[in-house]
Amino acid sequence: DAKTTQPPSMDCAEGRAANLPCNHSTISGNEYVYWYRQIHSQGPQYIIHGLKNNETNEMASLIITEDRKSSTLILPHATLRDTAVYYCIVRGSGSARQLTFGSGTQLTVLP
Amino acid sequence: NAGVMQNPRHLVRRRGQEARLRCSPMKGHSHVYWYRQLPEEGLKFMVYLQKENIIDESGMPKERFSAEFPKEGPSILRIQQVVRGDSAAYFCASSPPRGETGELFFGEGSRLTVL
Numbered sequence: 001d002a003k004t005t006q007p008p009s010m011d012c013a014e015g016r017a018a019n020l021p022c023n024h025s026t027i028s029g030n031e032y033v034y035w036y037r038q039i040h041s042q043g044p045q046y047i048i049h050g051l052k053n054n055e056t057n058e059m060a061s062l063i064i065t066e067d068r069k070s071s072t073l074i075l076p077h078a079t080l081r082d083t084a085v086y087y088c089i090v091r092g093s094g095s096a097r098q099l100t101f102g103s104g105t106q107l108t109v110l111p
Numbered sequence: 112n113a114g115v116m117q118n119p120r121h122l123v124r125r126r127g128q129e130a131r132l133r134c135s136p137m138k139g140h141s142h143v144y145w146y147r148q149l150p151e152e153g154l155k156f157m158v159y160l161q162k163e164n165i166i167d168e169s170g171m172p173k174e175r176f177s178a179e180f181p182k183e184g185p186s187i188l189r190i191q192q193v194v195r196g197d198s199a200a201y202f203c204a205s206s207p208p209r210g211e212t213g214e215l216f217f218g219e220g221s222r223l224t225v226l
Contacts, residue, residue, distance in 0.1 A: 034214075038154075041200070041220075042219060042220075043115075043202050043204075043217035043218050043219045043220055044154065044202070044204075044215075044217045045217070046214045046215065046216070049214065097142065097144075097159060097166075097206065098144050098156045098159045098167060098215075099156075099215060100156060101146075101153050101154040101155075101156075102153065103153050104153070
């Protein structure tokens with residue numbers, strides 16, 4: 001699975017959009033980009049995933065660049081409850097189904 | 112549809128005792144994953160199981176740790192002769208048998224404290 005690089009921490013004002021970047025320059029054609037988050041001491045929570053196209057769900061939007069070497073998770077209207085560690089994970093299809101978590105980005109939403 | 116259930120949520124053991132952590136996957140899920148999170152550290156994969164089979168145990172410590180997922184009942188992560196360094200949060204996740212979307216559903220974790 002391709003390695004990902006994320007900033008260790010970011011701040012965002014409450015009510016504003018939070019844009020969390022992720023670099024995955026060695027991603028291959030069959031690898032998906034996943035985003036999870038872990039609110040303090042809780043179990044990780046799936047947010048969104050994508051392959052090539054941009055994706056949107058009720059939680060967030062995922063923007064993947066055309067060359068697929070980077071992506072951005074967008075929380076459109078961040079709230080204090082969105083304060084968490086956000087993990088960007090790249091994983092291919094196949095027999096290895098577990099996800100490998102890196103160190104992620106600590107997002108702090110400020111009042 | 113109940114989520115992934117882990118118990119106990121908190122477990123205290125003295126050095127040398129055994130710890131057993133249980134995980135009931137979501138209904139219809141036949142794949143279980145165990146992760147460990149040491150204090151102030153990230154999530155580390157331990158083991159991936161299907162019913163009655165260990166698929167990948169590359170993250171399991173070589174000694175004292177074992178996992179099973181029997182045909183009936185929850186998955187069990189067993190730690191024998193616990194040491195202080197085993198103090199951590201242990202998270203279980205499950206996924207359905209089909210599909211390659213990679214979405215894992217996590218439980219709230221079991222927090223082991225070794226005195």
